Amino acid sequence: MSKxxxxxxxxxDDEPERVEALTEALHKLGHNVVCHLPNTSDLNKHVEESLPxxxxxxxxxxxxxxxxxxxxxxxNNPRPIVFFAEKQNDHKTMSDAINAGVSAxxxxxxxxxxxxxxxxxxxxxxxxxxxxxxxLDKARNQLADRKIIEKAKGMxxxxxxxxxxxxxxxxxxxxxxxxxxxxxxxxNVIEALKGLTGMGK
Amino acid sequence: xSDHLALEKTDLKLxxxxxxxxxxxxxxxxxxxxxxxxxxxxxxKESSWASIRDKVSFGLLDGAHMLAPMPLAATxxxxxxxxxxxxxxxxxxxxxxxxxxQELYLExxxxxxxxxxxxxxxxxxxxxxxNRERKPVIATVYPYSNHHYQLRYWLNQHNxxxxxxxxxVAVPPTQMLENLANGLIDGYCVxxxxxxxxxxxxxxxxxxxxxxxxxxxxxxxxxVTQKWADENPNxxxxxxxxxxxxxxxxxxxTNRTELMELxxxxxxxxxxxxxxxxxxxxxSMEQHFYNENLNMPDRxxxxxxxxxxxxxxxxxxxxxxxxxxxxxxFRCDLYKGWIG
Numbered sequence: 001m002s003k004x005x006x007x008x009x010x011x012x013d014d015e016p017e018r019v020e021a022l023t024e025a026l027h028k029l030g031h032n033v034v035c036h037l038p039n040t041s042d043l044n045k046h047v048e049e050s051l052p053x054x055x056x057x058x059x060x061x062x063x064x065x066x067x068x069x070x071x072x073x074x075x076n077n078p079r080p081i082v083f084f085a086e087k088q089n090d091h092k093t094m095s096d097a098i099n100a101g102v103s104a105x106x107x108x109x110x111x112x113x114x115x116x117x118x119x120x121x122x123x124x125x126x127x128x129x130x131x132x133x134x135x136l137d138k139a140r141n142q143l144a145d146r147k148i149i150e151k152a153k154g155m156x157x158x159x160x161x162x163x164x165x166x167x168x169x170x171x172x173x174x175x176x177x178x179x180x181x182x183x184x185x186x187x188n189v190i191e192a193l194k195g196l197t198g199m200g201k
Numbered sequence: 202x203s204d205h206l207a208l209e210k211t212d213l214k215l216x217x218x219x220x221x222x223x224x225x226x227x228x229x230x231x232x233x234x235x236x237x238x239x240x241x242x243x244x245x246k247e248s249s250w251a252s253i254r255d256k257v258s259f260g261l262l263d264g265a266h267m268l269a270p271m272p273l274a275a276t277x278x279x280x281x282x283x284x285x286x287x288x289x290x291x292x293x294x295x296x297x298x299x300x301x302x303q304e305l306y307l308e309x310x311x312x313x314x315x316x317x318x319x320x321x322x323x324x325x326x327x328x329x330x331x332n333r334e335r336k337p338v339i340a341t342v343y344p345y346s347n348h349h350y351q352l353r354y355w356l357n358q359h360n361x362x363x364x365x366x367x368x369x370v371a372v373p374p375t376q377m378l379e380n381l382a383n384g385l386i387d388g389y390c391v392x393x394x395x396x397x398x399x400x401x402x403x404x405x406x407x408x409x410x411x412x413x414x415x416x417x418x419x420x421x422x423x424x425v426t427q428k429w430a431d432e433n434p435n436x437x438x439x440x441x442x443x444x445x446x447x448x449x450x451x452x453x454x455t456n457r458t459e460l461m462e463l464x465x466x467x468x469x470x471x472x473x474x475x476x477x478x479x480x481x482x483x484x485s486m487e488q489h490f491y492n493e494n495l496n497m498p499d500r501x502x503x504x505x506x507x508x509x510x511x512x513x514x515x516x517x518x519x520x521x522x523x524x525x526x527x528x529x530x531f532r533c534d535l536y537k538g539w540i541g
Binding site: 071161 | 371472
């Protein structure tokens with residue numbers, strides 16, 4: 001691939017297996033992964049320094065609002081990045097991306113067509129990872145941990161009137177907010193909800 | 202109730218961000234206002250406003266707790282898929298503030314005797330930052346928000362240049378306190394509980410509040426897409442009515458303790474709300490959920506927001522019929538028909 005087609009990709013994702021697989025796939029497409037970051041406290045600096053053509057980020061990362069602010073925040077920025085959807089009103093791609101849980105930001109001025117293959121690849125890897133992750137989680141959790149998680153899920157489902165997947169997502173989000181493990185969060189949730197009417201057993 | 206028969210949809214998913222002003226949604230669910238109107242609602246905790254916008258746009262959520270400028274930005278297609286959105290209910294007024302790092306704050310405290318004299322506060326702040334070695338770094342969360350426009354407004358008001366005199370950055374709310382404590386940022390403008398938490402932990406002090414900058418103003422709204430509103434008029438009415446009653450409940454001072462207990466449940470604000478239950482800030486941020494005129498979408502504030510968007514370059518190159526846009530987005534007509 002000629003050099004001018006090679007794009008610089010910044011990955012923001014805290015799932016190491018997914019990062020590894022996606023990086024390899026992007027290299028095969030002839031692109032350059034300039035930087036990989038888990039959730040970071042100094043994203044502004046990283047974006048300024050690595051000047052990505054495209055940023056691929058977990059849709060549920062709190063850093064998305066930071067990325068979206070950059071264009072307005074520093075008007076001196078020579079290459080502001082913008083949300084992919086603003087430039088490309090391709091409803092199908094957007095819908096696939098949202099359902100896979102992946103978001104993309106591109107350097108303003110870059111032709112959206114140039115990143116389509118990258119976004120499709122990211123969607124495929126995020127999709128594959130969700131199914132793999134579900135299997136791994138099942139296999140990995142120790143029996144005792146699993147029991148606590150199951151109980152917390154059950155109480156959340158009852159309390160929130162939600163389904164199992166939703167309850168699991170709630171536990172995961174709390175774990176991310178608190179930087180705690182899932183079993184620890186599950187135990188706390190059980191304690192917190194136990195006091196409420198009808199949630200005792 | 203026989204009215205339930207007319208609901209187009211009874212199972213709803215609504216998004217929220219873990220802030221104090223998601224209270225009406227939590228109250229409507231926990232105190233039974235949704236079920237009173239035949240609605241079975243799941244509240245989904247979201248990690249960013251961007252995620253709320255995308256999930257509402259693409260129907261993964263029926264509606265959400267939104268910053269007042271968000272339905273405008275979505276309708277215009279700013280930083281996202283162009284999706285007409287609207288609101289028929291204001292959920293809250295005020296609740297934002299500018300917090301400074303303890304270091305900057307203490308330097309100001311020495312020089313300021315009357316914090317209500319905004320001009321003196323502004324001038325002193327300007328003098329202070331111009332004598333420092335590096336520009337202060339001030340953070341906000343999201344570009345289409347009152348807090349972002351308020352910060353710029355206040356700086357401009359005191360002739361502090363937003364490019365030359367300060368550095369504006371964005372940081373997720375959950376990282377604000379940590380970044381303020383470790384000196385990565387020198388201040389921020391955000392909504393509650395993040396100002397009160399900084400005060401409680403003595404990592405920061407209040408420079409001013411959104412209420413002092415603008416007077417009482419619409420802060421969060423119940424946002425849905427135009428398409429969803431067209432397809433589900435009766436459900437929309439039930440949703441707005443239930444939330445309106447929840448707003449009244451949340452505003453009632455006698456419910457304050459119970460409200461903070463509800464918000465402290467793990468699916469909502471979790472630990473953050475627990476700490477706030479007994480805290481009173483030195484002066485009020487005037488966060489309110491209800492009064493006679495508060496809950497009707499405010500078109501004047503909508504027009505004012507469009508001016509703020511324009512001033513910071515967000516509307517460049519876009520033709521906007523401001524009056525029409527505000528009329529389409531802030532649906533006072535629906536509010537009046539449903540609430541009176």
